[in-house]
Amino acid sequence: MIEKRRGAMRLAACDAAARERGLSPGMTLADARARVPDVVAVQADVAADRVWLDAIADACDRFTPLVMVEPPDGLVLDMTGCLHRYDDEPALLVEVDAAMRRWASVARAAMAATPEGARALARFQMLPAPDEASALRRLPVAALELDSENHAGLRRAGFRTLCDLADRPMAPLAARFGGDLVDRLRRILGEGDSRLVPRRMPPALAVERRFAEPIATAEAALGVIGDLAAEVQAMLETRGRGGRRFVARLYRSDGHVTTLAIDSSRPLRDAQGIARLFVERVGSLNDPLDPGFGYDMIRLAVPRDEPLAVAQLALEGGATGKGADGEDIAALVDRLSTRVGARRVRRFVPRDSHLPEQTALALPAIEAPAPAPWPAPEPGEPPLRPLHMFDPPQPVEVIAAVPDGPPQRFRWRRTLHEVVYAEGPERIAAEWWRRAPGDHGLTRDYYRVEDGRGRRFWLFRHGLYGSERTDPRWYVHGLFA
Amino acid sequence: MNNMIDSLRLLRRRLALVETRDRATRGTAGSVPVGHGAIDHALGGGLMRGRLHELLAPADDAGAASGFAAVLARLIGGDIMWVVDEALWRREGRLHPAGLAAIGLDPARLIIVLLPDVSAVLRAAVDGLRCSTLGSVVIALPGDPRALDLTASRRLALAAEAGGVTALMLRLGGKPLPSAAQSRWQVASAPSLPLAGASPGHPAWTLELLRQRGRPDGGRWCVEWDSEQARLHDRDRAAATIADGAALPRTVVSLSPGRSAARAGASRRIA
Numbered sequence: 001m002i003e004k005r006r007g008a009m010r011l012a013a014c015d016a017a018a019r020e021r022g023l024s025p026g027m028t029l030a031d032a033r034a035r036v037p038d039v040v041a042v043q044a045d046v047a048a049d050r051v052w053l054d055a056i057a058d059a060c061d062r063f064t065p066l067v068m069v070e071p072p073d074g075l076v077l078d079m080t081g082c083l084h085r086y087d088d089e090p091a092l093l094v095e096v097d098a099a100m101r102r103w104a105s106v107a108r109a110a111m112a113a114t115p116e117g118a119r120a121l122a123r124f125q126m127l128p129a130p131d132e133a134s135a136l137r138r139l140p141v142a143a144l145e146l147d148s149e150n151h152a153g154l155r156r157a158g159f160r161t162l163c164d165l166a167d168r169p170m171a172p173l174a175a176r177f178g179g180d181l182v183d184r185l186r187r188i189l190g191e192g193d194s195r196l197v198p199r200r201m202p203p204a205l206a207v208e209r210r211f212a213e214p215i216a217t218a219e220a221a222l223g224v225i226g227d228l229a230a231e232v233q234a235m236l237e238t239r240g241r242g243g244r245r246f247v248a249r250l251y252r253s254d255g256h257v258t259t260l261a262i263d264s265s266r267p268l269r270d271a272q273g274i275a276r277l278f279v280e281r282v283g284s285l286n287d288p289l290d291p292g293f294g295y296d297m298i299r300l301a302v303p304r305d306e307p308l309a310v311a312q313l314a315l316e317g318g319a320t321g322k323g324a325d326g327e328d329i330a331a332l333v334d335r336l337s338t339r340v341g342a343r344r345v346r347r348f349v350p351r352d353s354h355l356p357e358q359t360a361l362a363l364p365a366i367e368a369p370a371p372a373p374w375p376a377p378e379p380g381e382p383p384l385r386p387l388h389m390f391d392p393p394q395p396v397e398v399i400a401a402v403p404d405g406p407p408q409r410f411r412w413r414r415t416l417h418e419v420v421y422a423e424g425p426e427r428i429a430a431e432w433w434r435r436a437p438g439d440h441g442l443t444r445d446y447y448r449v450e451d452g453r454g455r456r457f458w459l460f461r462h463g464l465y466g467s468e469r470t471d472p473r474w475y476v477h478g479l480f481a
Numbered sequence: 482m483n484n485m486i487d488s489l490r491l492l493r494r495r496l497a498l499v500e501t502r503d504r505a506t507r508g509t510a511g512s513v514p515v516g517h518g519a520i521d522h523a524l525g526g527g528l529m530r531g532r533l534h535e536l537l538a539p540a541d542d543a544g545a546a547s548g549f550a551a552v553l554a555r556l557i558g559g560d561i562m563w564v565v566d567e568a569l570w571r572r573e574g575r576l577h578p579a580g581l582a583a584i585g586l587d588p589a590r591l592i593i594v595l596l597p598d599v600s601a602v603l604r605a606a607v608d609g610l611r612c613s614t615l616g617s618v619v620i621a622l623p624g625d626p627r628a629l630d631l632t633a634s635r636r637l638a639l640a641a642e643a644g645g646v647t648a649l650m651l652r653l654g655g656k657p658l659p660s661a662a663q664s665r666w667q668v669a670s671a672p673s674l675p676l677a678g679a680s681p682g683h684p685a686w687t688l689e690l691l692r693q694r695g696r697p698d699g700g701r702w703c704v705e706w707d708s709e710q711a712r713l714h715d716r717d718r719a720a721a722t723i724a725d726g727a728a729l730p731r732t733v734v735s736l737s738p739g740r741s742a743a744r745a746g747a748s749r750r751i752a
Contacts, residue, residue: 328614329560329592336594336605344595348578348588360578362593371589374582379709382676382683383583387548388574415541420672423680450681454672455542478577481548481584481670481684481706 012044046072057199059103059255062297063096065206066198068115074122076115078196103255112136114194116187120144136189137163144184150177162188203247203301205239207231214253214294221250221295222282226275228300233271242267242308246274250289251297258289263342264334265366267308273331280338333365342366350374354428356446356477357391384426384448386458386478393475396459403472404465406447412476417451424448425461442468448480456480513556513647516712523690523700524664528553531645532663533638537691540624540654543573545670548584548684550619550649552706552713555586557647559616562609564594564602569623569653584684585708590616599626603633610640610648617647624654634660657691664693671703671716683707685716 009029018039023032032039049072057067057075066078079092086092093109100107110121117136120143129135139162141154154177159165165173165185174182186192207228215221225248236242244267250258262277282289337345347368349361377383398410406422430441442463450456458478463469514527521527528534534553538546554561563576578588594609596602599622609618620637622629634650638661641648650662657665667689673682684706692698705716 328612332562332609332612332615333592336608340594340596340601340605346593346595348591348593350578350588356577356579360588362575365592374578374588377583377585377708381583382673382681383580383708385579385583386544386574386577387551387580387584388544389577389580390574413541421675421679421681423676423678448681450673450675452672454545454670454685454687456544456670456673456681456684478580479544479574480580480681481544481551481686 009041011041049073055257056100056103056105056255058257058259059099059251061200061249061257061299062251063092065200065202066196067200068196068198070119074119076118076196078115078198079111099255102253113190114187114192115196116184116194117190120188133189137161137166139188141165143188144181146177146181146184150181153177154181201303203303204241204305205232205235205243206299206301207235208297208299210297211295214296216291216294218282218289218291221289221291221298222275222279224298225278225300226271228298229271229274229278232274232300232302233269236269236302236305236308240307240309241305242269243274243302243305244268245302245304246277247301247303248278249299249301250295251299252291253293253296256292262334262338263366264330265337265368266330266334267306268334269308273334277334277338280335284339337364337366347371353431355431356385356428357389383480386480388479390477393460393477396474396476398459398461398474404445404461407449407459407474410449410459410474410476412457417455417457419449420452422447422449428460442472446477513558515553515556516707516710517702517704517714519700519715520688520690520702520704520713523696524693525696528556528647529663530557530647531642533634533641533648533650533661535660535662535665536649536651536668537655537657537666538651538653538668542668542670543653545684545686546651546653546668547576547621548670548706549666549668549686549688550621550651551581551584551586552684553647553649554617554619555584555711557617560590560592560614561586561617561619562592562594562606562615563619563621564596564606564609565621566599566602566623567595567597569621570595572623573653583708584706585711599623599628603628603637606648607636607640610637610646611644613644613646615644615646617649620648620650622650622652622655624652625656625658629658631659631661634662638662662694665691667691674705674716 011023011025011027011029011032013025014023018036021036023036023039029041032041053069053071053073053075057069060067060075060077064077064079064082066080068076068078070076083089083092086095089111093111096109097107100109108122110118110125112118112121112132117132120139121135124139124143125135126140127138129138141159141162141164142151143162144151144154146154154165162185166189170182183192187194209224209228215224228248229246232243232246244264246262246264246268248260250260252258260278260281262274262281264277268274333345342364345365346362347365349363349368350372351359351361353359394412396410396412398407400407406424407419409416409418411417424447425445426447428444428446430443432440435441444460444462445464446458446460448456449459456479457476458480459474459476461472461474463472465472512524512527512529514521515524536546536550538549576591576593578591581588581591594605596605602620602622606618606620609615618641637648637650669687671685671687673685676682682705686704688702688704690698690700703716704713706713
């Protein structure tokens, strides 16, 4: 692996065989070629490394929900409360090691009370030690990962291990090598305060199932999700909550992780409903679920939940009543949104604006707020707003008797329309208070017109003739019924 | 021999039972009167609920087509799912909720589903039709898509019957094709009755009943939508009364909804 650093091609990383023959990271490529003429150099790809690290971090979710990535090549797993599954800490390390080997990575794993301690142990431990404290104290000063100047300074002052440093008073050390050294030392030794920033917030609720024998079909995996959904239902019921978002993560035995997420428009708890949405989700995937060598673990998490009262069973038959009449429609919206994507299923929400195209928003139905009342039409009036609206408005060629009068005929989509009836103008000003000072925007003069065949259009003139424009343009903005 | 006759009788009785049950589940649909005497008569009481109805319109008359579908959906009532092909939505403009509200349809009752191709539209429509809490499903399609064959339309019709939801299939620039629809209409916009100051009036359409299942087809009407009373009336008759009124030399009394018919009649007699 090579990369360009400080104007020269240098080795970024090398494998065990290269190390044996005297190469080391940081060496220039020319030097390396001189020592080993047949060295194979590959351009380093930082982005691909990061993707690979993220994939491994995903796979490490199976050990603990709290995974932190330390680029370029480290992962920190907070195992607090997750050890009950393993006999003891070494057993866990053995398992991590085996998993890493399976996923075609070489890793050094270590455990310590603090993330920095574990990091230092994983990277710099040379000799085995009887316990954690002495192992940490035996680490070389390189484990502090200071810059080269300070590091050389420490070596020159005769410090070899952390033990040498830890027994000294801290103040002179800080004065000589900077406060950074003291901070790092205290954190490695577990005396300082250290924080973890996990990649993902732990979900409100998660259930998982592990398999001794990986399951190799998508149907069986969906069946397991159904079982997990039943567990989730029971847990949500005791808490009086319902999930708005469910995430299923399928861990393949070769380290690949598939994530399936479903959203629901209302708090959902019904296991069958959840399972059905997951079936829809799998059906909508571009490439079908590939179990490969099989899934060895499946986890169902509820990252978003909301209060949901316990439903009362109907007296007869024991089934819950149909409830509010919107319930079934919400299920339909959920199903369609899962299958075709939430942005394709929409509801209109009114918006307070006098620009006609901004009076309504079409929001995804799954997120839309409760229906709001719409302004009632004027009684006795014909429709004053069109049924279809063009966005953006389409330009038309218009002939009018006078430049600021109603249109007489217009050409739209290569057809000439004679205006028989026209009403207007309805004058709508631009939103000058949202514009830059001095720029008032153009006023629109709207006309409702009807052509000879009875088609009704909504046309507008963009800009007032004379005061705003000498040659205002015309647009068709909508079609009436 | 006797045994055989017995078993035959048993079979017949069973068949009869199955048939009546079938009819019972299907017959609950009912129909929706549109308020126009001649059309309701031709339809045998009104537009049948829980069936597929096809609305054909010229390609350049999207406003009229959607307007008529919206009016029918308003008459049927309940929540509406409007499934549209995305290309059509872009070409003919999106639905404008204020315009829907202006013809009496509450935009809050509407779910819009925008889909990339016709087969997805048909699939989503079938899902919607099975959801019995909906009132109607409007399916807007461009012309004569290849995915819409007899099988597809039969699937829609069956789903509509199963869920009791009315399907209104709108085809812009479509030609009549064999389908499983209960009725097929040709819709086009008609010149409206102008209001004061020669301004365009209420929505008006020319309707033609091209065919319907199990009843004589044919019939052509020019109708106008009255959104206050939520009914269609005959545009020509309304035009005639206006023309009559114009011909008689009398004071024009505006007929506000609050005023009683008797008083209006009296004023005419005095004149």
